[in-house]
Amino acid sequence: MTAVYIHIPFCEHICYYCDFNKVFLEGQPVDQYIDTLLLEMKMRLEERPVENVETIFVGGGTPTTLTPKQLDKLCGGIRELLPYDEATGEFSFEANPGDLSLDKLEVMRQHGVNRLSMGVQSFNQDLLKKIGRIHTVADVYQSVKNAHQVGFENISIDLIFSLPGQTEEDFKDTLSKALALDLPHYSAYSLIVEPKTIFYNLMQKGKLILPGQDAEANMYGYLMDTMAAHGRQQYEISNFCKPGYESRHNITYWANEEYYGFGAGAHGFLGDTRYSNAGPLKKYMTPLEAGELPTFQTKDLGLNEHIEEEMFLGLRRTKGVSISHFKEKFGKDMFDVYHEPINRFVDKGLMQVEGDQVKLSRQGRFLGNVVFRDFLFER
């Protein structure tokens, strides 16, 4: 399986919780960025050709800040450069609900985009404002309507819970409104306050009041139960879908498989090497304009790092990590390597061994990060 991630770093506003690689759109050389991005794709693919790309994910930033003309250029370039079969592949775009006009959606559809992932976050207008989003709840309904009208059926929405000032009742209300849209896929993440964000600064000053650990755990428990009651299987810690609607692209990451990353600040994983591109626009574009790749860092993974990643990425999936696949991939028995933490977490009820799979229990999903830490060789 070959997956491709493409990064569009522009945003019309900066959300208070966001630590992604992004820049404020106004005054940026967007057309020039698209040209250099396509150039990077061409150069990397010449260096390491690919026969068949199965999933493409355009993320950001906010890819839907591009104009229809810019989207046409980007998507046309992507389709020209990548050997992608529209009949079998998954081509996703991240979208901001406020941006999904019919003309943009039509351009995407014409180029074979077949999945949308919308950053909805909440159905509470006051909370949206409080976290720095500029779209409205009405935009969400209009965007879903527009997407259906243009023929998109594979739509996912992202939600965030444990937001400042959010009550459990409020999250229940958001979830019920999200499910009333009857979409095939939902992602829901608890808020993590990352350094260098507006929320982090507020927290340092004691001005960010979060719901607290108990409320957060209650919201997560309610999320898992409600999704199951609505026929959305949990296939990853934060992801739920109708059967057959898993994000194939994201599964590549959790299965610890290869992917190309293109664009400012994008990461890729090819062979045994993880690489990242320069993040600031100028540092990304200048080398490309001089005919050089904008690689910022490369890291060759040793066997132990591969093994660690296999575990902490794979354990995010509900089905967990396959014991036989582990042996085939690394030539080692998983229990020889991880006898101690697996037994300890099984005894504590946080992990389960079922047939060929080692996985988190329901209880373990609440404490994923605590479990994952113990699968690192050096802590």
Ligand code: SF4
């Ligand atoms: S959360 Fe998304 S839309 Fe908001 S600033 Fe970050 S990348 Fe941009």
